[in-house]
Amino acid sequence: MSTPHRVQFVAKWLLCASVACLVVLLVSVPAHPQENPTDSPAMDSPDKAEMKARLSQLKKLEIQLNVALNKPNLSESETQIILLQLQSVHDEMDSIEKELSRSNLPVFDVDLKSMDMEDWKIFLFQYRFWLMAGLGILIVLLVLRWMFLEWLRQRARPAEDQAQTSSSSFSTLSIPAVRGQTATMEAAESSGTTAQVLQADAGQPVPLRDFQAYIERFYETEGGMAARKTVVFILEQGLLWNASDIHFNPENEHTSIGFRIDGVLQQLATIDHERYRKLVNVLKVLANLVHYESRAAQDGRIMLNANGRTIEFRVATIPVLLGERVIMRVVDTVSTEYDLDRLGLSSGTLGELKKIAQRRDGVMLLVGPIGSGKTTTLYALLKWIRQTMPGTSIATLEDPIEHALPGVAQVQVNVAKGLTYTQGFTNLLRHDTQVVLISEIRNLELAKLVMQAGHTAQLVFSTIHSATTEGAVDRLLDMGVEPYVLFNAVKAIQAQRLVPHNCPHCRETYLPPSDLLERAGEVVDINRAVWQHSVGCDLCGGTGIKGRVVIDELLRLDDPSLLQTITNRAERLERLRSIKPHTLWEDGVRKAFEGETTLEAVAQATMI
Numbered sequence: 001m002s003t004p005h006r007v008q009f010v011a012k013w014l015l016c017a018s019v020a021c022l023v024v025l026l027v028s029v030p031a032h033p034q035e036n037p038t039d040s041p042a043m044d045s046p047d048k049a050e051m052k053a054r055l056s057q058l059k060k061l062e063i064q065l066n067v068a069l070n071k072p073n074l075s076e077s078e079t080q081i082i083l084l085q086l087q088s089v090h091d092e093m094d095s096i097e098k099e100l101s102r103s104n105l106p107v108f109d110v111d112l113k114s115m116d117m118e119d120w121k122i123f124l125f126q127y128r129f130w131l132m133a134g135l136g137i138l139i140v141l142l143v144l145r146w147m148f149l150e151w152l153r154q155r156a157r158p159a160e161d162q163a164q165t166s167s168s169s170f171s172t173l174s175i176p177a178v179r180g181q182t183a184t185m186e187a188a189e190s191s192g193t194t195a196q197v198l199q200a201d202a203g204q205p206v207p208l209r210d211f212q213a214y215i216e217r218f219y220e221t222e223g224g225m226a227a228r229k230t231v232v233f234i235l236e237q238g239l240l241w242n243a244s245d246i247h248f249n250p251e252n253e254h255t256s257i258g259f260r261i262d263g264v265l266q267q268l269a270t271i272d273h274e275r276y277r278k279l280v281n282v283l284k285v286l287a288n289l290v291h292y293e294s295r296a297a298q299d300g301r302i303m304l305n306a307n308g309r310t311i312e313f314r315v316a317t318i319p320v321l322l323g324e325r326v327i328m329r330v331v332d333t334v335s336t337e338y339d340l341d342r343l344g345l346s347s348g349t350l351g352e353l354k355k356i357a358q359r360r361d362g363v364m365l366l367v368g369p370i371g372s373g374k375t376t377t378l379y380a381l382l383k384w385i386r387q388t389m390p391g392t393s394i395a396t397l398e399d400p401i402e403h404a405l406p407g408v409a410q411v412q413v414n415v416a417k418g419l420t421y422t423q424g425f426t427n428l429l430r431h432d433t434q435v436v437l438i439s440e441i442r443n444l445e446l447a448k449l450v451m452q453a454g455h456t457a458q459l460v461f462s463t464i465h466s467a468t469t470e471g472a473v474d475r476l477l478d479m480g481v482e483p484y485v486l487f488n489a490v491k492a493i494q495a496q497r498l499v500p501h502n503c504p505h506c507r508e509t510y511l512p513p514s515d516l517l518e519r520a521g522e523v524v525d526i527n528r529a530v531w532q533h534s535v536g537c538d539l540c541g542g543t544g545i546k547g548r549v550v551i552d553e554l555l556r557l558d559d560p561s562l563l564q565t566i567t568n569r570a571e572r573l574e575r576l577r578s579i580k581p582h583t584l585w586e587d588g589v590r591k592a593f594e595g596e597t598t599l600e601a602v603a604q605a606t607m608i
Contacts, residue, residue: 048100055096062089205240208541211257211268219275227278230271231286235304239311241541243330244371246313250276250323262500262545263371273323280317280324287315294324302328331402338405340380343373344550345496346590348581352492352554356459357385360434362491363454365441367466373498373550374463375402378437381461382408385435396437397424409433422446429453438462444480451481454489467607468584469493469555470576474569487562493555497584497605499597501547503540507532507595516599523589532595549596551588551605555580 069082206214214233219226234257238246243259255276258267271279284291287300302313314329340350356364364381366374379402385392386407396405399413399421409431411424421438422445428436434457441447441464450460466472472493476486510533511517517526534544555576562575577583588602 051096051100055093055100058089058093058096062086062093065089206237207538208241208259208266208268211237212270215257215269215271227275227282230279231282235302235313236306238313238328238330239304239306239332242547245330246328248276248280248326250320250325252322255323261541261543262548263498264500264543264545266541266543276323280326283315283326283328284317287313289315289317295319338376338380338383338403340377340384343377343380345377345552346582346587349494349552349554352556353381353494354384356491357381358389359459359491361454361457361459363450363460363462363489364491365472365493366461366463367469367472367493367495368463368497369467371498372496374496375439377494377496378461378463379403379405382435382437392435393431393433394435394437395428395431395433396439397421397428398437398439422449425449425453429458433458435459436461440464441476447476447479447481448485451485451489454491455485467495469495469553469580470573473557473572473576483563487557487560490557492557494552495555495584496550496552497588498548498550499588499591499601499605500545501549501596502532502598503534503537503544503546505539505546506534506537506544508535512599516603519585520589520592520599523586524593529593530595531592531599533598549591551584551591551602553580553582553584553587 065082065086069079069086074082215230218229218233222229234246237243238259241259241261243261244263245260245265247256247258247260247265249256249258250273251270254270254272256267257269257271258265260266280294281291283289283302284298284300286302289298289300297316297318299317300315302315304311304313309332312331314331315326316328317324317326319325340353343350345353353364356362366377368374382394382396382405386394393409394407395409395411397411397413401410401412404410411419411428413419413421413424421440421442425436425438425446426449436453436458438446438450438460439462441450441462450462454460464472464475466475472495473486476490477483509530512520512531520526520529534540534546536542536544540546556579559579562572584606585602588597588606589599591597592599592602
């Protein structure tokens with residue numbers, strides 16, 4: 001039973017119980033309850049009349065005594081006698097009045113301040129009906145207030161939030177998916193928390209230009225299920241179009257929805273802010289995030305099972321000026337093969353990487369911007385080592401772990417628990433590890449440990465922030481790594497970029513800009529070149545891009561003479577450039593010559 005239904009169930013039963021208690025009181029308690037004979041003396045009408053008559057006599061006697069007390073020439077003994085008689089009269093009057101006050105008088109006639117404990121007992125017994133009735137009314141009012149607040153919450157959140165289930169239950173909610181297909185969201189207990197798994201049958205990709213029309217149709221025809229339908233549609237299409245990221249960006253008048261396809265962010269549709277808030281709530285429920293928290297950044301994930309494939313959508317939210325920005329990274333754990341021979345690396349680089357991977361010591365570094373495929377190359381290297389050299393002990397230290405690799409011990413960095421890069425790497429070296437992957441070298445302490453491990457019996461793969469291979473050498477020297485340690489430990493540095501691949505369905509010849517042709521002439525014979533680009537079609541979403549091509553360069557640092565260039569930076573950079581078999585630009589030009597990409601894309605990626 002979901003939380004809203006549980007609240008309604010409890011509220012209904014409390015209301016019924018309160019009404020039942022009131023009915024019982026109305027039936028069982030007389031309209032004018034009498035005192036309990038054991039708690040207070042019985043008092044019938046004759047006794048009450050006699051006491052009132054006696055009270056009248058005492059008042060007359062009090063008047064007489066007061067008159068006598070005011071007579072002149074009274075002796076002291078006479079005055080004392082009259083005072084004693086007055087005191088006796090007053091005591092008797094007080095006693096009678098007290099007895100009369102214990103009869104069935106209206107509650108407003110009771111002097112609460114002058115009541116003692118015995119009076120309170122009698123008061124509570126006589127007015128128990130009204131007290132119980134007031135308590136029952138209070139309970140009813142609290143229940144009604146509870147139900148009213150829950151009703152307000154239900155109106156504030158989308159109807160889709162009712163799919164959230166408790167962590168101790170297992171339930172399945174069927175969701176009609178787009179174009180008559182079916183999708184299922186399962187809430188399964190996993191490690192003590194509820195994991196939302198969305199299952200769908202993958203259909204056909206919708207033309208990118210029709211996204212707006214599809215979303216508008218959902219809101220026109222689906223009513224309360226429109227936000228759910230839109231989310232399923234966006235996730236499904238992101239998968240079918242091989243999007244790497246899905247963007248939801250609040251703007252002034254609306255929120256834009258976009259896919260990053262083949263490295264290019266394409267705006268597909270817009271929705272108003274009210275619809276977007278409901279859509280974000282659905283995403284948060286699926287990602288097990290706090291759906292009502294919009295002032296703090298949150299991270300979660302949505303698992304999608306489609307036709308035997310398991311796709312992970314890593315959801316990240318952050319508050320911005322105009323609302324809440326949501327970015328989803330699409331991670332396909334099945335289709336990524338990590339085949340080193342199929343990455344598209346140049347033959348020279350591929351051969352050198354395999355030679356380095358066969359070593360049992362040294363450091364191999366990869367450099368490049370975010371999204372340049374460094375992790376894919378490193379994972380492919382580890383997979384190649386495991387396949388070609390069985391029995392090799394391999395471990396990784398990552399933040400975060402991108403994919404699960406069979407046969408590899410993968411460690412997640414957890415700074416909050418003290419498992420930093422430095423501490424984790426030190427621990428891994430004690431685990432008989434032969435090959436170690438460190439996702440990034442961030443400081444001097446870790447750099448020294450990596451170099452030390454490369455000097456001994458470990459082969460270490462890692463990345464470092466740099467644009468070029470020779471720039472990575474400067475970066476390590478600037479950190480404080482000793483030159484002789486660097487050139488003895490680091491065996492090679494590889495730089496790579498991903499450039500757009502021409503769509504094969506709309507490819508045609510063209511003439512690149514003259515300045516790029518002039519530079520390309522230093523690499524290939526431009527007189528024999530047939531330069532191609534793609535103009536865009538439905539199969540590539542009108543972008544002319546279908547996939548991406550890797551361009552690379554490799555710098556070997558196993559030449560002892562490189563130590564002689566340490567003191568002169570300009571000489572060192574020139575020497576390092578001269579010993580590279582080819583540069584990123586040269587590899588890109590060759591692939592543009594073969595029609596895989598364009599010179600403009602290569603120039604943009606290599607900043608030429």
